[in-house]
Amino acid sequence: MTATLERLPLLVRDWITGFFPEPVRWLVSGLLAIVAILAVFGLYFAYLTLAERKFLGRFQNRPGPNRTGPFGLLQPFADAVKALTKEDIVPQAADKLLHFLAPCLVVAFGLISFAVIPFGRYLIPVDLDAAVLYFFAAGVSSELALFMAGWASHNKYSMISAMRALAQLISYELPLLLAVVPVIMLSGTLSTSKIVVAQGGWTFGIIPHWNVLTPWGFAGFFIFMIAAVAETNRSPFDLPEAESELIAGHLTEYSGFKYALFFMAEYFGMSALCGLGVTLFLGGWQAPIDILQVVPSYVWFMVKLSCVIFCLMWVRATLLRLRIDQLTRLAWKFLVPLGLINLGNAAFWHLSADWSGPLQIVRWAISAAVIVIPFVLIGRTLSSGLAPRTYRYAT
Amino acid sequence: MQNEPTSSAPGLAGTPANSSFDILHSPLGSPQQGASVREVNDPFHGDLLEVSMGPHHPSTHGVFRMVATLDGEIIVKLKPVFGYLHRNHEKLGENTTYLASMPYTDRLDYLAGMTNNWAYALAVEKLSGQVATERAEYVRVIVGEMMRIVNHCCLVGFLFNDLGTSFTPLLYAFREREKFLDLFEELTGTRMMYNYQRFGGCRVDPTPEWLAKAKALIDGFPRFLDEYEQFLTGNEIMLARTQGVGRLSPELAINAGITGPVLRATGVGYDIRKVDGYGVYPRFDFRVPIGDHGDTYDRYMMRILEMRESVKILQQAFRDLPAGPIIDPKAKNRGLRPKAGEAYGRIEGPKGEIGFYLISDGSTNPYRYRVRPPSFINLTVLEDMCLGHSVADAVVILGSIDIVLGEVDR
Amino acid sequence: MLGSGIIKGLAVTAKNFVGSFHDPERLPTVEYPEKRLTLPEAYRSFPFLVFDGENAIDGLRCVACKMCENECPPQCIYIIPERDEKGRPVKKPKVFDIDLSVCMGCQICVEVCPFDSIKMDQVFEVAATNRFEGLIAHREMLAKSNTYYHQIRPTEAAEVDTRLAEEKRLAEEKAKAAAAAKAAAAAKAAAAPKPVATTAPASATAPAAAPASPAKPAVAAPSPSPSSSSSAAAPMAAAPKPPATTP
């Protein structure tokens, strides 16, 4: 039963491809994967927007959208209809071609990242050997598309936003990669599916062997998530968008469906990066407890992904935006050094893999100290001179 | 970004290069003052970008416009542009009777209508020699301090919105503000346009039930403030974004006529409630918080601390509220014809000194009706505070000044 | 340590997130068209005209004195007094229009009205698709019965009724005294107020009677207790002058 459920997507695929002659089956199967990703993540995107608005509402003591359909469940479709029926405005001074291409590209780049994410035990669209590299290459391109949008709009705000997007891209790609390198080091592979497999197994059947549950993995996950939030331009790093400063930055001159495409791309990008985070650090599709393996692996993946995204919404509901210099300072002076230290930490973890018994505790202590002490020290320099103040009263 | 003065400490800017501050020390009559001094010197790295922020900008708090010249993202020049909401309020005041101007004052600073009412009533009382009854004075303190809390709630909420939160602190603040507005609605009939004060008293006497409700709300208010402060006051990003940003020196603040929390954040303990002691304020025990740095964080904290002080005042006012008529039975409101003369009445509004200058020629309409709008005059130093900071900071500095365009443009 | 402030903040939002599911304090939204808040008695939106009796137009308390028109700050009231065949004013409004798009709901008209005829309504859903026609309220639209007034503002309406009854009684006493003194004049005076409905102030006598009532409570103020109503005397209408008839 479990095995059938686990293999269900494959069975469906085989059933459909069965209608086609043998030579084109690989093509049909590939197309099918694309359609499936588009359908599943299209729907996921639609309800993610709703969920974000609902949750943000709850964080802010209000119910959120609840007028379209029961509990507002039809809201995404109403939004889609609205976006499609709105007038599409292209500024006269804009670079028309780039202005049109930017939203298309940003969605395309957001989507191609999904190709290498293992959604389940048997569900990986393309099992590349250098999947992680491929993923980052695709991810960077979407930032370029944002720059394109900002440039093509021929608007001062959009221009500033485009510059910010580039600065942010350059700053945060590095910590993102530095956070990923330890994982690759320790699992010895760039293939996402193999990294997930490497995180399999449980101690006592309840403690999973996920990377996040090691000191270096926790630090890596921490750095990865901060960088991921910045890469996807979400609050508190939504500087290119910055609606209170730059109105909507690169989106200022977009309307109607093109605007919706940017919105879609933001969520695709977020889902993809969080999916990678889940894959690398949270054990991908692995179940948290041994006996829970009865639940199909792709369900676990989606549950983990949704939890991570919920945390991002929580952060968005709480935090305020950094300034661009503080943003880059955070990347270069905090995340990059921490990432480098974490690299050494992971090396230590790798070398001490055969320590056992009481040495195991020493290994944990050293590894934790190596990451906590720099965190505190660098954090202190980063926030030096900043503290809540006490006040006097006039007489 | 060589010309950014933030080289010393992260997020800590020195006093911005407010060359107009030289006005204090420059020889008089020299043509090299103000705008001309603030010209850009030598932007040797690249062209400057002139950005018109507003009048349709989400963070200018209305139809306000700043013409900012940017070097990268650093502001080298910033000119405020007003008038998009100008309706010649003062001319309206000259063409209506004294009483009929009262509802118009609600619409000046529409987030703090009650204090506008009060300032106007005070000015007319000075002009016509009327005195409000004692109970009315206490009720004025009650509604005035509640108004201050409402206004500061709005301000901190909007300030955080300018700082880039996704509306959460704003909605928490508005949640509390709504409770106050409900009370105002019960007392005066409307949530924002009160038309409550009268010359010689107030229009409606608060019922004991109303007072009990208000007291319960005030008693619970510090709990909200504690939670609010826990929420974001200690937040590292908040500290980094506000501390050292938009510094204002006390000398410039005094010279530029800055009043209210913006002035007190610079360390000048000038509060008209203490200085003039109008109404029954001398009978209350409250303190005036002052800051030491004059930056955005201090301005934010002034509001928080003032709300706490307002709670103290309100609790005393509820305790001491005397019985008696709410309005002087002999008070003249309709068809008021003050003797020829003039009067300037001012109170400490939530945004600063709100004053009304009235000249009477003995007729039913004021000969001259002038509003001294605090947020308009506080904008004088906007450029000085913004120079050397980035666009993102300019928005925050503007938010921390607390302007309402109904009052700025009149 | 770096991040402690952020964690505190996250705790606050989490508290609010959870609280919004069970604590009404943390989910104050009222879903408006389905649920409504009860309006406080003092709530005011736009003015309306009170009439007594059954007939809306005949029972209007308004005598077209134009006092509200003169005092209205944004000048949104427009009154033409009714005239009889000979062209004399008959103390009724022929036209009484209020431009709701101009009206700012300041209730100064209510305060200055010496006849308690204009009051603030509580209907706030007055949206119209036609700005020119839809938002100009005519006499017929404005006239609402005293019963309605009692419904929306029970305390205030009761006070007004007591006061009007008192005024009427004083007026009648005065009229009787006058009748005793001058039989001929009395006969004439008794015949005068005929079409006016029962509790309406006899329009001819009201201005004369008003100064006779020494302590007229606040017109607009729902005074907390009847005892204090004499002390909380009216701001505006303490001594209503005879209606100023401006052309």
Add this chain to the structure above:
Amino acid sequence: MQSIEQIRDLIVARFPGAEVTVIQNPGPAAQHSLLLGHAQARDIALFLRDEPSLKLDFCSNATGVDWPEKEIVETTKVKVAQPDGTEKLVEQKTKRLQPGYLEAVYHLYSMALKHGPVVIRLRTGNRTDAVSLPSLTPVWRSCEFQEREIFDLFGIVFEGHPDLRRILMWDEFKDHPMRKDYVEPDDYEWEPTPHDAVLTKAKGHYPAPGSTANAEGGM
């Protein structure tokens, strides 16, 4: 704080020959004011700001007032020689045109000594061509926007103001709306209020618009 007369004496002692007049305020507020001559106004202002016993460092309010020309009828009794040689007292009415002027009023307070207000006034020569006054912005920066506003709404030209432009009205605007003789244009947005004055004006500006019937529906 010193009385207004004492302040005047202080000023005169410091600036001998300065034109300083005390303007009494007959109203109950009794906020009397000092009328300063143009020549030394800025020096006097600086003196008021820096004099240790006054320290009026805070100019709270600066505003303009328009006093248009007024016809003043004065009745005098004049002895008129009668033809018969006797003299007779005859009441003679002389009409005098009091010249109009614009006035700038400054309310000064002291933040250091916490007293005030001291009101100072400056008057222009007339309302047409001699409308310039010395700017006090170099003394109190708070006048910067307020003097711009006075310039905008009253038309007083402040000499020495660093940036004298219109502030509330748009730059192309011609008149000064706060002057008493300002005639408002009739081309504002057509508002079909039931008020005949507005309506008449609107009709005059838009001769027989298509929607007149609509508008009169309100009547």
